[in-house]
Amino acid sequence: MSDQDQILVKVREAFKTAFDVDPQLVTMDTTYSDIAAWDSTGHLSLAATLEEVFGISLDVDELNEMESVRDIVRIITPKLSKKVQSDSRC
Amino acid sequence: MTAAAEWNFAGRLVKRLGPNSCLIDAATGQTVSPADLPRLIPAIGTALLRAGLRKGDRVLIGCSLSPASALVYLGAMYAGLVVVPVEDRGLAASVAALVEATGARAVWTEAGLHGKGIDLGSVLSLEGNLAEDVAAIMPPAPCEESDLAALMATSGSTGVPRFVMVSHGNLIANTEAIIRSQLLTNDERAMLILPLNYCFGASVMHTHLYQGGSVIFDRRFMFPDKVLHAIAQFGCTTFAGVPTAYNVLLRRSNMRRIAMPTLRRFLQAGGALGRERISEMRSAFPTIRFYVMYGQTEATARISCMEPERWDEKLGSVGRPLDNLTVRIVDEEGNDLPAGQVGELVVKGPSICSGYLGDPEETRGIFCNGCLRTRDLAHRDEEGYLWIVGRKGAFVKMRGIRVSLAEVTAKVTAIPGVYECAARAVDHPEAGEALVLFIVPDEGARIVAEEIRRELPVHWTLDSVHLVSELPKTSSGKIALSSVSA
Numbered sequence: 001m002s003d004q005d006q007i008l009v010k011v012r013e014a015f016k017t018a019f020d021v022d023p024q025l026v027t028m029d030t031t032y033s034d035i036a037a038w039d040s041t042g043h044l045s046l047a048a049t050l051e052e053v054f055g056i057s058l059d060v061d062e063l064n065e066m067e068s069v070r071d072i073v074r075i076i077t078p079k080l081s082k083k084v085q086s087d088s089r090c
Numbered sequence: 091m092t093a094a095a096e097w098n099f100a101g102r103l104v105k106r107l108g109p110n111s112c113l114i115d116a117a118t119g120q121t122v123s124p125a126d127l128p129r130l131i132p133a134i135g136t137a138l139l140r141a142g143l144r145k146g147d148r149v150l151i152g153c154s155l156s157p158a159s160a161l162v163y164l165g166a167m168y169a170g171l172v173v174v175p176v177e178d179r180g181l182a183a184s185v186a187a188l189v190e191a192t193g194a195r196a197v198w199t200e201a202g203l204h205g206k207g208i209d210l211g212s213v214l215s216l217e218g219n220l221a222e223d224v225a226a227i228m229p230p231a232p233c234e235e236s237d238l239a240a241l242m243a244t245s246g247s248t249g250v251p252r253f254v255m256v257s258h259g260n261l262i263a264n265t266e267a268i269i270r271s272q273l274l275t276n277d278e279r280a281m282l283i284l285p286l287n288y289c290f291g292a293s294v295m296h297t298h299l300y301q302g303g304s305v306i307f308d309r310r311f312m313f314p315d316k317v318l319h320a321i322a323q324f325g326c327t328t329f330a331g332v333p334t335a336y337n338v339l340l341r342r343s344n345m346r347r348i349a350m351p352t353l354r355r356f357l358q359a360g361g362a363l364g365r366e367r368i369s370e371m372r373s374a375f376p377t378i379r380f381y382v383m384y385g386q387t388e389a390t391a392r393i394s395c396m397e398p399e400r401w402d403e404k405l406g407s408v409g410r411p412l413d414n415l416t417v418r419i420v421d422e423e424g425n426d427l428p429a430g431q432v433g434e435l436v437v438k439g440p441s442i443c444s445g446y447l448g449d450p451e452e453t454r455g456i457f458c459n460g461c462l463r464t465r466d467l468a469h470r471d472e473e474g475y476l477w478i479v480g481r482k483g484a485f486v487k488m489r490g491i492r493v494s495l496a497e498v499t500a501k502v503t504a505i506p507g508v509y510e511c512a513a514r515a516v517d518h519p520e521a522g523e524a525l526v527l528f529i530v531p532d533e534g535a536r537i538v539a540e541e542i543r544r545e546l547p548v549h550w551t552l553d554s555v556h557l558v559s560e561l562p563k564t565s566s567g568k569i570a571l572s573s574v575s576a
Contacts, residue, residue, distance in 0.1 A: 032312060036179045040283075040338065041563045043312030048559040060342055064315040 007073050007080070014053050015069075018046040031068040054080060094232055099239050099261040099296075100135075100167035101230025104128050108302035110277050113157035116308035116320040122157050133221035134165025136228050141196070141214055145170035145231050148192050148241065150185065152178035152199035153286040155309035160295060162198050162220065163286055167239055170231025174241045174253070175287040182206045189213055192241055192253060192447065235259035241447055242289050244387045253447040254387045263440035264390035265296045267412035271395040272328075272355065272381060278303035279352070281326040283311040283335065290359050293391035294330045303327075311335065314343035318350060325352040332360030334563055336367055337510060341533065346374055359383040359392065361569070362478065362496065364503040364510075365405050372401060384408035384478060388462050390441040393417070394476050406500075407475040408468075415439035419470050427469075432479055435468040436461050467494065486515035486523045488551045498550075502527060505545045507535035512561050512569050521551035528556050 012023035015030075019037040032038040038046070043066070047058050050072065056079045058066075066072050095101050113122040122130060143149065149166045153159040153175045166173045174192050176184075178199060185197055185208060195213060197203065202217035203210075233239075239261055241253040268274075280298040282305050284291030295305050306324045310316045318339075321329060331339075336358060339345050356371060356378060363382070372380050380401070385392035394417070396409030411417040418426055419433040427433040438461045445453030456463050465482040480494025487493075495513050502511040510530040518524035531537045539555040546552070561569050 032310070038312065039179075039309075040311040040314075041334075041560075044338075044342070044560050051559075060344060063342055064313045064344070067313065 003080075004073060004077065007076055008069070010053050011050070011069060011072055011076070014046060014049040017053075018042060018049045026069060028070045028073065029068065050076065054083075056080070056083065094234075095230045097235050097237070097258050097262070098168065098170065098230035098233040099258045099265075100131065100164045101233075102262065103164065103296070103300045104131050104168060104230065106300055106302055108276055110279075110304060111299060111302055112304045113160055114304065114306045114324055115156055116281075116306050116317070116324060117310055120157065122161065129227060130161055130221050131164045131168050132227045132230075134161055135169030135171075135231075136226065137220040137222055138166055138169050138171060138196070138216075141216060141220075143169070143171055143196055143214070146172060146238070147195040148172045148174050150174045150176055150181075150188055150192065150194045150197040151286075152176060152181045152197070154178040154200060155282065155285060155307040156200065157307060158200050158219065159286060160305065160307070163292075164299075165220070166198075168230050169228075170233060170237075172238045172241060175285075175292065176243065177285060177287050182208060185210070188251070191251060233258045235262075236444070240292075242292070242387050243287060252449065252452075255444050255447055256390055257444065260390045260441050260443055261296065263414055264293065264392060264412075265300050267414045267441065268293060268297045268392050268395075269301050271383075271392075271397075271412055272297070272357070274298065274301045274303065274328075276302035278328055278354075279324060279326045280305050280328040280330065281317065281321050281324075282307050282330065283309075283317060284330060284332070288360075289387045289391040290330065290332070290385070293385075294328070294357065296391075298328065311338070314338050314345070315348065318343060318345055318348040321350045321353055322348065326350075327352055327354045328357060329353060329355075330357040330359075333358065333363040333367070334569075336363050336371060340367060340370055340374075341509065350378075353378050355379040355381055355398075357381050357383060359385055362500070364500070366504065368401070368405060382408055384476065386462070386464055388443055388456065388464075389415075389437055390443060393437055393464075396475075400475075404475050407471075407477050409476065410474050411437070411476070412439075412441075415441065417470070417476065419468060429470055429472050432467055432469045434482060435464045435466045435476065435478070437464060438462070486513075486525055488518075488521045488523055488525070489549055490522070491549055493550065498525060498527075501546060502529065502542065505542060507532050507537050508542075509533075509535075510561055516553050518551055518553060524551040524553035526553050526556070528558050528561060530558055530561060 012026045015026045016023045062075050107128045109124050111124050111127050149171050151163050163173050198216040236257050239258045240256040244252045278298050280294050286292045308317050308320050379398040382396040383392050384394045394409045394411050416438045418436045420436050421433050442462045445457045467480045468476050468478045480496040484495045485492045498513040499511045509532045512528045514526050515523045516526050543552050
């Protein structure tokens with residue numbers, strides 16, 4: 001399984017936690033228009049879940065860019081590689 | 091009194107539309123033009139009557155932030171039907187109960203309910219664009235002032251649906267008073283991120299169209315920068331939000347970097363926004379007028395308005411009553427209290443609704459002799475400005491002293507490092523009751539429960555402090571206290 005696939009699995013779980021949707025229905029092409037619960041409150045809940053699941057923090061610009069699963073994976077991927085580097089330094 | 095077309099609220103609104111009146115979906119740019127709007131509303135009304143509905147019939151309208159649901163809402167009202175705006179999201183699951191509770195004869199949704207396994211029996215299921223014949227414009231249905239125009243679900247945090255009966259006369263009186271209080275002109279453009287099934291959202295649409303302006307709908311407030319860019323793109327003059335919306339703007343947006351040269355006013359209602367947050371908004375946008383309003387669904391929408399000129403002296407007040415309302419502050423026996431003393435806020439005037447649908451007992455307790463008992467506790471200062479201090483029943487009694495939960499949240503929110511707070515009371519073996527606090531810290535702030543304890547009055551007993559990243563909110567953005575749990 002590629003790194004991206006592994007990230008997608010965790011993102012799907014975050015969607016289940018935040019929006020109570022079937023993770024199998026969440027694909028890279030899923031956008032905010034596809035999920036009724038993805039409103040302003042839902043978005044913050046999703047962000048909090050992603051931060052917890054991946055151990056990262058998302059800034060204002062990133063929150064404003066997370067319109068789809070593809071965007072989320074794009075934003076999270078470099079953060080994880082930075083995290084691995086800093087973790088391995090410890 | 092004779093039924094006359096001029097009491098039809100939507101009829102009046104259509105008559106007042108002008109060359110600046112349009113509806114725009116910000117996400118797609120789809121626009122209902124000033125030429126089409128006054129024809130589409132009556133055309134939709136005609137289509138609803140042709141579908142078999144009669145004056146006074148109730149229509150559930152699944153509302154999303156789009157011109158389509160706004161058109162059906164206004165078209166139904168124009169035709170003399172009673173609109174029941176409800177949240178479109180999750181409607182499939184709740185539609186049967188809503189039909190039962192409201193006696194609706196039809197349900198309209200933008201996408202339709204077919205294929206969702208719903209059996210509505212004899213109730214009409216309508217969808218999409220209903221306007222077939224825009225050439226034959228019918229006049230508005232004759233209405234009496236007291237005729238029912240809408241059933242509005244109360245947006246409380248308990249989750250139990252209850253419908254307030256709103257008349258055409260209520261809507262006209264409240265809309266006109268709000269327009270006067272906000273000095274709206276005929277070139278206004280409202281950015282609407284609040285749904286029409288919430289009375290604050292509906293009132294923003296009513297006032298702007300009634301005054302000949304426009305409404306821009308934007309369902310993308312999860313990406314606040316998009317909404318701020320849309321304000322600039324569509325030349326919006328008004329932004330309306332509940333406290334959560336302002337907290338999101340202050341914390342989760344680049345509002346200080348996005349130019350919004352056309353914006354004239356911020357409207358805030360739907361609960362108390364922290365004084366510090368109001369000051370932050372005002373210092374970030376010194377030239378944009380910041381209005382705080384107080385209201386209830388039972389009073390159609392708005393009751394008072396705090397004009398921006400007096401902020402420096404009146405920070406924390408909800409302003410003065412609208413000019414067609416009389417407000418009293420009364421004690422438990424209903425006696426008037428002098429300035430400065432706290433009592434229940436009671437309102438009288440033409441925008442006070444007639445009661446709750448199918449609930450005469452609750453109606454008798456809240457609405458009496460044309461007055462609304464708001465259950466909010468407030469005092470009035472010498473100049474007539476109202477200061478809400480809490481909600482009847484929303485108290486915690488610690489060591490024999492009653493403290494309102496509103497006072498608790500205001501004090502905690504004022505502590506440096508605290509961004510947002512919710513409080514609730516729990517039983518306590520020594521103090522009788524104690525406080526449970528849910529705190530959203532400021533970005534990067536480290537909050538220690540002991541520090542919070544030190545900042546609070548000594549007689550307050552703290553059971554626990556929970557640090558959370560977000561407080562749960564209702565669909566209109568209010569804090570859902572019932573969902574706050576440790």
